[in-house]
Amino acid sequence: MAQKLNTILVVGLGDIGEHILEFLVRIPEISKIYGADRNEPRFRSKIYSALSGAIHQGFYPQVEFLSLDLNDIDSTARTLSEIEPDIVVTSAALKTWWAPQASMPFEVFRKLDEAGFGPWLPLHFTLVYKLMKAVRKSGIETHVINCSFPDAVNAVLGKLGMAPTVGLGNCDLFLPWLRKIVADRLSVPVSDVQLYFVGHHFLVHALGAYQSTLGCPYRMNVVVGDRDVTNLFNPDKLLIDANAHMPKGKDDHFIVAASAVKNVMGILQDTNQLAYAPGPEGLPGGYPIRLSREGAKVELPAGLGRREAIRVNQDSQLLDGIERIEDDGTVVFSAKANQIMSELLGYQCTRLAPEENEVRAKELLAAYDLFVAKYRTLSSGRER
Numbered sequence: 001m002a003q004k005l006n007t008i009l010v011v012g013l014g015d016i017g018e019h020i021l022e023f024l025v026r027i028p029e030i031s032k033i034y035g036a037d038r039n040e041p042r043f044r045s046k047i048y049s050a051l052s053g054a055i056h057q058g059f060y061p062q063v064e065f066l067s068l069d070l071n072d073i074d075s076t077a078r079t080l081s082e083i084e085p086d087i088v089v090t091s092a093a094l095k096t097w098w099a100p101q102a103s104m105p106f107e108v109f110r111k112l113d114e115a116g117f118g119p120w121l122p123l124h125f126t127l128v129y130k131l132m133k134a135v136r137k138s139g140i141e142t143h144v145i146n147c148s149f150p151d152a153v154n155a156v157l158g159k160l161g162m163a164p165t166v167g168l169g170n171c172d173l174f175l176p177w178l179r180k181i182v183a184d185r186l187s188v189p190v191s192d193v194q195l196y197f198v199g200h201h202f203l204v205h206a207l208g209a210y211q212s213t214l215g216c217p218y219r220m221n222v223v224v225g226d227r228d229v230t231n232l233f234n235p236d237k238l239l240i241d242a243n244a245h246m247p248k249g250k251d252d253h254f255i256v257a258a259s260a261v262k263n264v265m266g267i268l269q270d271t272n273q274l275a276y277a278p279g280p281e282g283l284p285g286g287y288p289i290r291l292s293r294e295g296a297k298v299e300l301p302a303g304l305g306r307r308e309a310i311r312v313n314q315d316s317q318l319l320d321g322i323e324r325i326e327d328d329g330t331v332v333f334s335a336k337a338n339q340i341m342s343e344l345l346g347y348q349c350t351r352l353a354p355e356e357n358e359v360r361a362k363e364l365l366a367a368y369d370l371f372v373a374k375y376r377t378l379s380s381g382r383e384r
Contacts, residue, residue, distance in 0.1 A: 158282015
């Protein structure tokens with residue numbers, strides 16, 4: 001029997017998807033790569049760019065562009081059945097995460113940002129939900145790695161029995177530098193340092209925006225070899241020191257893409273490596289995991305139970321504007337988040353059922369566009 005090809009489908013060739021593609025074309029162990037997005041020249045040209053760069057460096061990958069519209073679930077399911085990818089990596093969203101910060105005065109964005117990232121969930125959930133419906137309809141067995149707000153999106157989909165395998169990025173952006181800091185201070189190789197980390201997206205936001213954890217709950221165990229050395233370090237200071245070196249905004253997308261590729265290769269090569277990722281097993285927030293052909297399995301350090309780890313992430317989730325995710329996948333947003341979104345955007349959403357996401361996404365985009373247009377008009381008036 002012929003060995004199954006290592007086939008990867010990258011859905012969404014925006015800034016993050018393009019970086020992921022550029023990494024993957026330089027990995028010889030991957031047999032075939034599909035880059036999928038809307039049928040536009042600018043997306044097709046990204047395949048040419050990635051392939052050309054790879055060939056210059058002596059790699060000769062099989063790369064092909066696919067025109068894919070996630071809104072057409074039947075067509076997406078047929079495509080999945082035809083190509084049977086081992087892994088699907090998606091960064092598809094209706095609005096990129098960094099758009100608000102780039103489109104309004106900083107002081108205005110800072111007020112809006114106090115609502116947390118949770119209220120923007122419809123913009124990140126809608127297309128991933130449709131993709132997971134298509135995966136189910138196709139009948140194929142594949143692993144899905146989701147980049148779009150996996151701390152919450154994967155948790156909602158988990159309630160519906162269609163969670164992606166795992167997420168990527170967020171707190172994972174800090175872990176390589178945390179390991180390097182520990183290695184340098186203890187004069188050991190970085191490869192000898194492992195971290196068992198439990199933490200939510202909000203922690204990354206707090207460090208990036210305020211250079212502080214803001215009291216956001218998390219758990220970190222530092223292990224060198226087989227020895228737990230957590231007591232040698234101040235976890236908050238470690239995080240603040242790591243954050244000092246982090247690129248900000250979309251400049252960190254290279255690291256986000258590397259986090260995705262780490263998960264891809266851990267699964268394809270059945271490494272059983274210890275790692276961190278948001279959204280494994282359809283859980284809220286992020287956890288230490290083992291990566292293998294079976295997917296991503298949560299592995300917690302001694303002394304930390306599963307229920308407590310989930311509670312840590314749920315408490316952090318509240319700071320990000322989500323009060324709770326109910327058993328049917330309905331998301332209840334915090335009073336603070338609702339108040340800010342209502343006052344600034346005129347957008348109100350207290351409860352959000354999964355099937356309401358697309359309608360609410362359109363409402364949110366319309367409110368956002370009006371809000372941005374107002375500040376552009378004001379800015380234009382001042383320039384005159």
